[in-house]
Amino acid sequence: MKLKMFTPVVLAAALLALSASACTDPTVAPKSAVTGANIFADPASYQAFLAKIYGGLILTGQRGPDGDRDIAGIDEGFGEYLRLYWYLEEMPTDEAVIGWNDPGLPDLNTGLWGASNSMVNAMYYRVFYQVMLVNEFLRQTTDPVLASRGVSATLTATIHTYRAEARFLRALSYWHGIDLFGNIPLVTELDPLGATPPPQSTRADIYAYAVNELNAITGDLPPNSAATYARATPAAAHMLLAELYLNAGVYTGTPNYAGASAEAALVIGSGYTLAPVFQNNFTADNNTSPELIFVAAQDGNRTQTWGGMTFLVHAGCGGSMSAATYGMDYCWGGYRLKQQAYRLFGAGDGRAAFFWTAGQTDSVISIGNFNNGIAAPKFTNKTSTGGNGSQLGMIDTDFPIFRLAEAYLIYAEAAVRGSGSAAQALTYVNALRTRAYGNATANITAPQLTLQFVQDERLRELLFEAKRRTDLVRFGTFTAPSTYVWAWEGGTAGGTALASFRNLYPLPANEIIANPNLTQNPGY
C-alpha cells in the first residue's frame, strides 16, 4: 500500500470533479414527441393536421377509443363533440330523456342547468378547441410560411383546399357556438396564441363572420366525390349557410328565409338524392347512402370513440332489446322518447318502424327507469343488408350532420314563411312522406303545410339528429311564453314551461372568471 499509488486516484477524482463542473447546461430535447419546430418537415403533416380538425367532431383524443384526451375537465367519452351537441340539442326538448345520473345529465333532462353544468361547459370548450385548431392550422399554412418551408407547388395547391375545409369547420363550430351560447368571443388566425383573453363578440357579428367565411370558401372546397366523402364539399357549405339563414331571426333579429331557401335549393341541386330506404341513412354502411351531405365518419376499427355513434347506438338500446339485433356487444340503457315525441308519429310511418315498445310504457313517469318511454334505436351497427359492423363494441355508422332530407325541410319551412315556391315545398315534403310510408297515402296537401306541420315533420324526419332545440327556439316553442310543454320540462313529470332565458345556454361559470371580458347570459 504505497501512498504514491493513491495520488493519481485523488488527482483523477479532482479532475473528474472539474470536468463535471464544466457541464452547466441542463437542456434536454424531447425525443418521443415531435416539436413544432420540425413537425412540418414531413409533408404528410398538413393532411394529418386537417384530419385532426375533422376528427375533432367525433374523436376524443389521440388514442382510440380513449387514453389521450383533447379536452380536460370532463370524462373523455362525455367530452366528445357530437355527443355533447346531441345532449344539448335533444335532452331538454320533447324528444329524448336519459335515465343516467351522470354529472350534468339530470339537469339537461329538466332544462334546469346551471352555469357549472359540466356538459354545457365541455361543449363550449369543444367549440373553441375546434376554432383554435383551425386558427393554428391557418397560421401554419399561409403562403409565406409554406414558401419558407420549401413546400412544393402541388402540395401548396392541395393545402389551399385544406385551408378552405378548415375554415368550413371553423364556421360550423361558430354556428354551434352562437346557437347554443349567444355572444361568445370571435377568435381568428390573426389572434396570437397565449395572449390575453379575447373580447366578447356578439352573436350577430359571429353570424356575419361565419356567413362571410362560407361565401368566401365555397369555391375552394373539394367537389363531391368518393375521394371527398366525410370532407366538406360546396354542398356542405351551402347547407351550413342554409342553417344560418334559417335561424338568422334568432341570431340577428332579422330573418333571412330567402337566403335559406336559396341555399337549400343550391344543396338540392348538388346531385344528392334521397336514400330509397329511410333507415339506410343510419346503418353501419350509411356511407353508401346517396343522401348524406356531410357526416362525422366513424369506423369500428380505425375511428374509435366513446362519443358519437358509439354512444348513440349503445345508449338507445336497453330494456328487453337484444344488443345483437343492433350489431353490438351490449346495451347501455340510456335514452328513450318522451311521450310528446312518440305521439307525433302516425300509424304506418316508417320512420317509427324501429321503435321498440315491448316492455316500454308510453309515458316517462320515472326518468331513471329505462322502461318508461318508448325506446327509439334509430341508429344501428347493422348494415343495410343485415350484417354486423366491423366490431361489436365500436361502431361503423357515420353521424349525418347534414343530409338532403333536411334541405327539403328547410326549403319547405322557408316557403311556409314566405320565401320560395310553396308548390315545390309541397313536393319535397311529400317526397319524404312517400318514402316514410312507402306510398303516397300520407302525403299532405298545400293547406296542411303549416308552420306547426313543419315543426312536427322535422321531429319525425330528423328525430335524434341533434336539431331539435334549435328548431323549437326558432319556432318559439322551446320556452315560455309558449305553452307547449313536455315530460319533465322544468322538473315536473307533466312539464312546466322553462323561463325564456333558457333559450340560451350559460357561458361556463369558470370561463366568466377566466375571461373578465365576458358577460354572462341573462338569467344565469
Next chain:
Amino acid sequence: MSRMNGPRFIIGAMLAVLVTSPLRAQVSTGTIRGHVTDKATQQPLSGVTVTIGARRAQTQADGGYAIAGVPAGTDSLRARIIGYSPSSQSITVAIGQTVDVDFALTAQAVGLSEIVVVGYGEQRAGDITGAVTSVGSDEFNTGRVISPAMLVQSKVAGVQVVDNNEPGGGLSIRIRGATSVNASSEPLYVIDGMPVGNGAGGGLSAGRDPLNFLNPNDIENITVLRDASAAAIYGSNAANGVVLITTRSGGGRAGTQIEYSTSASTSSVTRVPDMLNAAQFSAAVAQYAPTRSALLLNANTNWFGLIDRSATGQEHNLSLASSGSNMSYRVSLGYLNQDGIIRGSNTQRVSLGFNYQQRLLNDRLNLRTNVRGSRAVDQFTPGDVLGNAAAMAPTQPLLDPTSATGYWDWNTTNASPSNPVASLNLASDQGTTFRSIGNVQAEYRLPFLEGLRANLDVGYDVTKADRQTFFPNNLAAQVRQGRGLLALTNNTQANSILETYLEYAPARAYGPGTIDLTGGYSFSQSHAEYPFFRETGLSSNLLGNNGIPVAANVLNTKSVVDYRLISLFGRFNYNISDRYLVALTVRRDGSSRFGPGNQWGTFPSVALAWRLSREPFLRGMTSLSDLKLRGSWARTGNQAFGDYLQYPTYTYSDGQTQVQFGNQFIPTIRPSGVDEGIHWETTSSYDVGVDYGFLNQRFSGSVDWYTKNTKDLIFTVPVAAGTNLANFVTTNIGTMRNRGVELSLSARVIEGRARRLGWTANFTVSHNTNELLSINPSRSVSQILTGNISGGVGNLVEVLQPGAPINSFFVYEQKYANGKPIYSDTALRMYVDRNADGIINDSDRRPFHDPAPKWQLGHSSYVTYGSLDFGFTLRAYLGGYTYNNVASANGAYQNLAGSGMPSNLHASVLTTGFFVPQYYSDYFVESASFLRMDNISVGYTFTYRRQPFRVYATMQNAFTITGYSGVDPTAGLNGIDNNIYPRSRTITGGLSVRF
C-alpha cells in the same frame, strides 16, 4: 509529508509507517478493549461507537469492543450511541500493550451530541438549527414491514405515511401536508447520500412501492428533514421535505460477525364491505325488480369469503459484517415472501447489499462503497376482483360446469357483475422489478489545510420493471366487452449522479465562533424508456402472458424521457460557543424541465438557533438540560412533474384514432396546449421551534410552528377559451398555504435500574391545515373538479377551490327525516337549495370537509423488565373525511333494475332507500377519524452458548376504533374508498441470532 509540521508530522509519519509497513505495526501500536454498559441497568450496550483518533469500533451484543493498531501515546477515547450521553476518557497506550477501558453510559433520551446525518454532511443534534427527526433502528416498527417508510409510520411528528394495504403496496408520505396540486407532494429520498428521485417512493416499479428494493433490515437510520431550512440544501426537490436513509455498515471489532434473523407472519382480513346477504338481496329484487326475481338462484355465496384468505409470510436475513484496522464491510442477503390477504396478491423479494469502507493515506482518505440490488416479483390481484366481489349477486353459485370457464356467470351481453373467482383464477397480473443502486464516496482530508475535506460521490440507480396483465377472452366480462386483454410493459430507467463538495470545518475560531463551510456541485441525469403494448380481442388464450396472439385491437407505444438536473450548493454554519447558531444555505438548480430563461432557480435559507440552556442565567436551573429556540426561513422548489412541458409538441394518433378522408383513413397530429414559460413552484417556509429537555434529558422533545406558502403552483387549470390549443394548460398559477404545529415528547417515565422495570414513552402530536388560497383570478377559475369515483361515468366529488383545503369534497347537503336521508324523485326535497333559486343543480354543491387528517397523534411505549421487552405504537388521525364510494355506487336499487343483471347492493340502501344513485349526497362523506393500535410487540433476549438470541412476537393493526362504516378509514390520500384493498391484522413471530 513536507507539508506537515510539529507533532502532527510525527503522528502522521508514524501512521504512514504503519500503513506502509504492516509488519512493523505491532511495535508502534497498542490495543484498547473493554465493555460498555448502561450505567443505570448495568446491561451491556451493543452498537456503541468507540473512537480514538481516526480508529473506531462498535460494541458487540455483550458490550465488548476492541480497537487494534492504536498509535502509542495519550489520546482521548470516546464512546457514544443514540440515547446516551457520550463519554470520553483520556488513556495512554503503550507499544504492544493492551489497555482495558470500560464505559458506563448514562441514558439520555435525545442525544444532544449524537451525530445526525443532514444533507451533504453530518451535524451534532444539539447544533441543528432546523426541524430534523432521526429515527434509529431500535425505534423502528417491527413485524411485517416490507417498505422502508413503514418503519417510521407514526414515529415522527408531522409525517403522514399512507399505505394501500397491499403487501408492499405503494406508499405516500406527506410531510407537513401537501404543497402542490399537480406536481408531486412526495418527499425526496436520499439513500446513503444519493438522491433517488422524488416521485412516490422515488423511482420506478412494476406497481408496488419503488423503495421496496431496499431491505428494511439493512437500514440503520431514517432521518426526516421536516422544515425547509434543513431541506433547503436540496433546493428544487426539497419543498416536500427530505427523507434520508442510512444503511447499516460494517464495523465492530476486528473479525467477522454473522447475524441471522427470520420471521414468519400470518395475516387476516379485518373488514370487508357491508353488502346485502342472499336473503336481503332476494327480498330487494322481489320488491324493486320483480321481473328479475326469476333469475335468482338459491345459492348463498359469500363472495368476499371466496377471495380473501389467511395470508402467510416469511422473511430471512443473513448478514456478515467484518472490520479490520483500516476497512470494514457488510454483506447482507435477504429473502421475503409475503402473501396478500386477497388471493392472487403476493410479493417476493431477494435483496443483496454490500457496504465497504476503506481508510487510506494515513486515514486521510475514506472510501465508502454501497452497492445493493434486488429482485421483486409481484403478483397482483386482477383489477376487477374486489369490485365484483362486492357487486356479484350472493344468490348465485360459484361454479357452473356448463359454462366456458366452469364458473357461474350471468348469461347476458349487458354490463353486469361477473364472477370474481373466475377472474382471480383465470386472469393474471404480475410484475418483476430489478433495481440496483450503488455509489462510491471518497472523503479526503486535505493535508495542507486543517479542517478541509473534499468529497466525491459517484452513483448509479438502474431499474427494470416489467408488468404483464392478461385477461382471457372467455371471462364473462371479457365476452361482453374487450374479448380478452394482454398488456405488457417493460420500463427501464437509468440514473447517474455525480456530486462533489468541499467542507471546511477547522478547529480554530473565526471571530467569536467556529465555522463549518460546505460548497459543492451536483450533476444528475436520468434516461427512461417506457415501451407499452396492449391488445384486446385475443384470438387465443393458450399462451397466457407468454406470447402475443393475433388480436383485434393492438396498441404499441414507446416514450423516451430524459431528465437532467445540475446544481451548485453551499452552506455556512456559524457557532458561537454552542449558544448562538447560524446556518445559511443556498442552492442553485438548473433543470431540463423548464425552457430557456426559466431553467435556473435559487433556493436560499436562513436558520438561527439560540441554546438558552447554555446561557449563564439558566445554568442554575439544573433540571433544565436543554432549551433551544430555533427560527428559520427558507425557499425551496418543486419540479416533480412531467418532462418536456415547456415544448410545443405534436402528438401522433394511433391506429384506432384515424380520420376518414374520402376513401382513406389518415392518422392525425395534435398540437399541444403549452405554457412555454413554465417555471419552478416555490415554497417559502417559516418555522419557529423549541427543543427542550429536563432532568438530564429524561423528558425531552420539541415544539414547532410552521407556515408553508407555496406560490406559482404547477397547476393544470382551465384557461380562457380562445387563448391556447387546449382548454387545460399546465402553468404556474395559484398559491397554497399549510400551517401547523408539531409537538413531540420523549420520556423515560420509569428509569430501569439493574434489570428492573423500565418504561420509555414517546408522544407526537401534529396539526396541519391546508388551504388553497388562490387560483389567479385574472386568468383562471374558481372551481376545478377532481376526485374520480366509480359509478356512472365521469363523476367527480372533489373540488379545488380558493378558500377550501385541496380536494375538499364537493357535494349536496342531504336533508334528513327521522334520522334517515330523504329520498325523492324531486331533488328539491332531498337536498338543501343553497342558493335558493328553487332548483337543485351544480350551483348547490359546496366544499364539505376534506380527506387530510387535521390532527395526527402518535404514541409509542417501550417497557423492559429483565430480559423481557414490550412495546406498542398507537396512532390516531382526527378530522379527516372519507367518501364511501362502495356505498354510494352500490347503495341504490336502480342497480337491480338497470340494463345489466342485478348487482348486489351496499347495506346503506336499507337506510337511505335511494333508488337512483346519489353520488353527490354528503351522506357518503364520512368522518374517517380513528385510533389504531398499529403495533404491539413482545421480545425476549437471552444468551445461549455465549451467543445472543432474541425472540419476539408482533401484532400489527391489533384494533382500530373508528366511526367510519367502510373497509378502512385510511383509504388513501384522496379519501375515496372505492373497493380498496382491505386492511389486514398481522401476527409475526421472529428470531434473531448473532455469531
